[in-house]
Amino acid sequence: MPNIRSPDSTALDRGFHALADATRRGVIARLAQGEASVADLAAPYDMALPSFLQHVRVLEEAGLISTVKTGRVRTCRLEAERLAALNRWIAEYEAGWAARLDRLGDILDRKGDTQ
Template sequence: MANYSSSDSSALNRAFHALGDATRRGVLAQLALGEAPVSKLAEPYDMALPTFLQHLKVLEAGGLVSSRKKGRVRLCRLEAARLAELKNWITQYEQAWSARLDRLDDFLNENDPNKDT
């Protein structure tokens, strides 16, 4: 069985890691409604600005958010394409599983007198 090299998968690491935090998911929720400046994004959260900026950096590192400076304001936007990629990644395994003929195994396990579940 192969080696599952983790060399080029760091992009996925960063993307999923970015999603693993409620604050960051909240930011995505806001951005789904449209572009927004940092200060407006930070508003709902009870944390210091530098802390919030770190979260934004994590989101950008994961490719989920991009931003550009407009004067002294930084405008952020959702990278929907990246979300789509992650969605597809998930779908791949979800469907591989569903496509399996484990339906039969399922049936057998469900009716196995030795089962303890």
């Protein structure tokens, strides 16, 4: 039986994985207010810079942020479109029309039992 994995699954894998960490979500929240350097982004965290840089790379490889190095400063920017893509994946199932129909079915069944 073939595996159901689709070829583009890694984009979602990386995207959601990138969001599954408070530090990285903090970076995104900060970048939503405008661009920032790595040092600026790292400042609130009690973490060695190399460790923090790893998080930045995870975000960049997920496409959630882009960075440019100018002189010795690397400036980071939020890539809202990629974030939107993740949101779209969720939205497709979040609507939950089927789930609601199931629940409606349950409710009707229960009504039938008691009346």
